[in-house]
Amino acid sequence: MSDPKSAPRVVRPPPSAQQRGRRRFLRLGLAGTAALAAGAVLAWQTSGYEVPDATARTLIALSAKEYLVVAAVAARILRSDGADFPSADEVDAALFIDKMVARVDPANRTDLLRLLHLLEHVIPLQSGRAGRFTRLDGAGQDAVLTAMMTSPVGLVRGAFEALKSLCVMAYFRDARTWGAIGYDGPLVGRPREGWTDLATLGARRERAR
Amino acid sequence: MSARILHGRELARGDRSESCDVVVCGGGAGGSMAARELARAGLEVVLLEEGGDHEPAGFTQREDEMIPELFQELGGRRTEDLAILVLSGRGLGGSTIHNTNLCKRIAPEILARWRDEHGLRGLTDAALAPLFAEVEQLLSVTQIPQARVNAANAIMQRGIERLGFRGGRLSHNRDERCIGSGFCELGCAYDGKLNARRLLIPQAVAAGATVYTDARVDRFRVERGQLRDVRATLTDGRGNARGTLSVRAKAICLAGSAIGSAALALRSELHDPHAQLGRGLRIHPGAAVVGVFDERVDAWRGIPQSVDCTELLDLRPGSDKRVWIVPSFAHPVGAAALVPGFGPSLFREMRRYSHLVALAAMVHDETEGRVTLDDGRVRIAYEPNEADRAQLALGARGAARILMAAGAREVMVPAMPAITIRSERDLDQLLPSRFAPHDAKLTAVHPMGTLRMGSDPATSVVDERGRHHTMRSLYVVDGSLFPTSIGGPPQIGIYTLALKVARSVIDDLGARPA
Numbered sequence: 001m002s003d004p005k006s007a008p009r010v011v012r013p014p015p016s017a018q019q020r021g022r023r024r025f026l027r028l029g030l031a032g033t034a035a036l037a038a039g040a041v042l043a044w045q046t047s048g049y050e051v052p053d054a055t056a057r058t059l060i061a062l063s064a065k066e067y068l069v070v071a072a073v074a075a076r077i078l079r080s081d082g083a084d085f086p087s088a089d090e091v092d093a094a095l096f097i098d099k100m101v102a103r104v105d106p107a108n109r110t111d112l113l114r115l116l117h118l119l120e121h122v123i124p125l126q127s128g129r130a131g132r133f134t135r136l137d138g139a140g141q142d143a144v145l146t147a148m149m150t151s152p153v154g155l156v157r158g159a160f161e162a163l164k165s166l167c168v169m170a171y172f173r174d175a176r177t178w179g180a181i182g183y184d185g186p187l188v189g190r191p192r193e194g195w196t197d198l199a200t201l202g203a204r205r206e207r208a209r
Numbered sequence: 210m211s212a213r214i215l216h217g218r219e220l221a222r223g224d225r226s227e228s229c230d231v232v233v234c235g236g237g238a239g240g241s242m243a244a245r246e247l248a249r250a251g252l253e254v255v256l257l258e259e260g261g262d263h264e265p266a267g268f269t270q271r272e273d274e275m276i277p278e279l280f281q282e283l284g285g286r287r288t289e290d291l292a293i294l295v296l297s298g299r300g301l302g303g304s305t306i307h308n309t310n311l312c313k314r315i316a317p318e319i320l321a322r323w324r325d326e327h328g329l330r331g332l333t334d335a336a337l338a339p340l341f342a343e344v345e346q347l348l349s350v351t352q353i354p355q356a357r358v359n360a361a362n363a364i365m366q367r368g369i370e371r372l373g374f375r376g377g378r379l380s381h382n383r384d385e386r387c388i389g390s391g392f393c394e395l396g397c398a399y400d401g402k403l404n405a406r407r408l409l410i411p412q413a414v415a416a417g418a419t420v421y422t423d424a425r426v427d428r429f430r431v432e433r434g435q436l437r438d439v440r441a442t443l444t445d446g447r448g449n450a451r452g453t454l455s456v457r458a459k460a461i462c463l464a465g466s467a468i469g470s471a472a473l474a475l476r477s478e479l480h481d482p483h484a485q486l487g488r489g490l491r492i493h494p495g496a497a498v499v500g501v502f503d504e505r506v507d508a509w510r511g512i513p514q515s516v517d518c519t520e521l522l523d524l525r526p527g528s529d530k531r532v533w534i535v536p537s538f539a540h541p542v543g544a545a546a547l548v549p550g551f552g553p554s555l556f557r558e559m560r561r562y563s564h565l566v567a568l569a570a571m572v573h574d575e576t577e578g579r580v581t582l583d584d585g586r587v588r589i590a591y592e593p594n595e596a597d598r599a600q601l602a603l604g605a606r607g608a609a610r611i612l613m614a615a616g617a618r619e620v621m622v623p624a625m626p627a628i629t630i631r632s633e634r635d636l637d638q639l640l641p642s643r644f645a646p647h648d649a650k651l652t653a654v655h656p657m658g659t660l661r662m663g664s665d666p667a668t669s670v671v672d673e674r675g676r677h678h679t680m681r682s683l684y685v686v687d688g689s690l691f692p693t694s695i696g697g698p699p700q701i702g703i704y705t706l707a708l709k710v711a712r713s714v715i716d717d718l719g720a721r722p723a
Contacts, residue, residue, distance in 0.1 A: 077551040081554075081557050081560075096273070103447065104283060104285075105448060107586050150625060154290055154291070158291025162287075164551060168546050169542050169546075172542045180559075181562040182505070183541050186271055188269060
């Protein structure tokens with residue numbers, strides 16, 4: 001039941017501290033005034049972000065720059081501990097996230113895209129890294145993401161969790177990731193034989209212990 | 210007006226209008242029950258549901274496909290501070306499509322509190338018992354047989370028994386079509402749930418109700434204290450407008466959940482002299498506690514929740530035990546989102562996925578949150594207070610003890626930094642301070658309150674009959690009604706109160722119950 005723009009404005013109480021906090025974070029940034037001003041300028045830089053034409057043509061919600069930020073984040077969050085897992089690129093994680101972002105309602109989408117620009121330009125500064133997130137090496141990117149994940153500012157942690165949720169959705173939806181975790185996937189589409197035993201398997205196993 | 214289900218995405222573009230006796234805004238447990246009851250009494254009913262109408266054949270058991278379809282905000286709805294994931298349903302049938310079918314009555318202790326603190330003198334256990342029974346019969350509620358308890362639930366049972374804790378098998382509303390696939394939270398592909406979509410909507414339509422899906426209610430309008438009309442946007446199922454729908458009716462029933470109904474009331478500028486709209490939100494915040502077992506458990510197989518632990522649940526007012534513990538398992542996407550960290554550490558934990566048993570420690574919360582609008586966007590302000598954080602810690606300790614007693618090699622509490630427990634001594638890490646926002650990962654699946662029942666208009670929105678204190682043609686028929694948390698699964702309480710309120714509407718409109 002989201003609200004149409006045409007609906008009359010509602011008289012509301014003043015925003016709570018949480019509301020103000022979220023707005024401040026999502027609309028202005030994370031740093032102090034000076035850093036914010038710099039971040040606001042940098043956030044609109046679009047040069048130096050090129051993706052292959054074929055990729056650019058498939059993007060729905062993300063710009064080339066935003067796509068590259070997402071791809072970089074996904075590559076670090078989804079960097080596995082072994083070769084038996086596919087890479088984030090192999091499962092097209094960033095392209096999937098583009099499709100998900102396209103489905104997000106416009107207001108939340110705007111917030112999410114602002115977060116990507118902040119992550120690219122401002123959050124690295126916050127964690128003592130000069131330069132864009134996408135230009136940092138892997139260790140530098142991990143340090144920035146770790147700083148977000150452990151930030152004393154709750155909203156920054158929440159933003160990290162939102163990004164991580166998108167990444168793991170983009171990744172573990174892919175059947176190629178299931179073998180290494182022992183998951184056998186959906187039942188629909190499989191032969192029905194044996195299904196009715198599923199519910200009792202656990203109980204039988206327990207009784208056997 | 211003819212009985213039918215109309216899908217906004219399939220209708221010709223353009224504007225439509227309807228006229229009826231009662232318009233029901235929301236097609237979940239409460240809305241479906243109300244629509245059924247009203248239509249069976251011979252009233253003309255139009256039900257408007259924002260989400261789609263999901264056929265069991267379309268439930269693919271894939272998280273990436275079903276979560277965005279079945280949950281509000283694509284499954285990503287969070288509290289204002291982004292700390293708590295708040296899952297609530299979307300689509301015809303509402304949360305009964307994705308819930309795990311747990312059935313419990315509202316406890317007598319809760320009803321006594323509602324009587325003593327909120328003046329709800331008619332909602333006694335004795336008065337509601339026949340209605341509870343009627344609902345349970347309608348939904349064919351039965352206790353899950355032991356033979357259908359899956360491995361993860363059996364492990365929890367073992368832990369409870371070894372500790373001598375209080376607990377037992379739960380009651381559900383499912384039938385023989387349920388094969389125990391374990392994909393309940395993604396919709397039942399086998400149509401084994403005796404839920405609002407399968408049972409109540411067809412009966413409502415058979416009795417003459419008209420149901421619109423993909424119909425996002427924008428607002429209702431009031432004129433001289435009476436409902437003028439309800440305005441909705443017909444969408445393509447992805448939120449894009451295809452037309453408008455205007456419904457004129459004598460009465461309106463709000464059934465969009467504790468979040469959606471409050472937001473609609475706020476958008477519609479419902480008379481609110483005491484600023485009560487949206488207040489009193491409870492959500493049963495829950496912390497996950499995960500045991501790692503040597504044996505393979507494959508906890509995703511079988512009925513996900515068939516036992517509970519009530520050792521730490523005393524529903525009397527002022528109780529210092531307010532935690533309900535139930536198994537809680539996620540498919541890979543949900544599990545990975547819960548595991549702390551990223552990169553190799555995330556994958557190391559996910560390699561143990563088939564050896565995990567997760568429990569949820571859900572708090573019967575005293576914290577009062579609030580639903581507001583911010584430039585039209587729904588905001589959920591909710592931060593567990595100190596007492597509820599202590600309960601989360603108590604619950605996590607209890608869940609960890611159950612898992613260890615059951616033989617867990619290690620117990621994890623998803624938090625930042627992660628909490629790992631390998632012995633009783635490690636339980637001391639589970640301090641209330643670790644359950645502050647953004648520390649332990651919290652999830653909520655039971656939004657309640659926001660349009661509370663009560664006898665005092667200064668502290669409530671509707672009266673005991675579910676009717677607004679001043680706008681007499683407006684009723685509430687969903688979990689918004691609850692003046693407090695109920696400390697258990699809400700669907701039976703919602704169905705029952707919706708049935709009761711619907712009969713009030715029937716009476717007020719001069720019709721006769723079926």
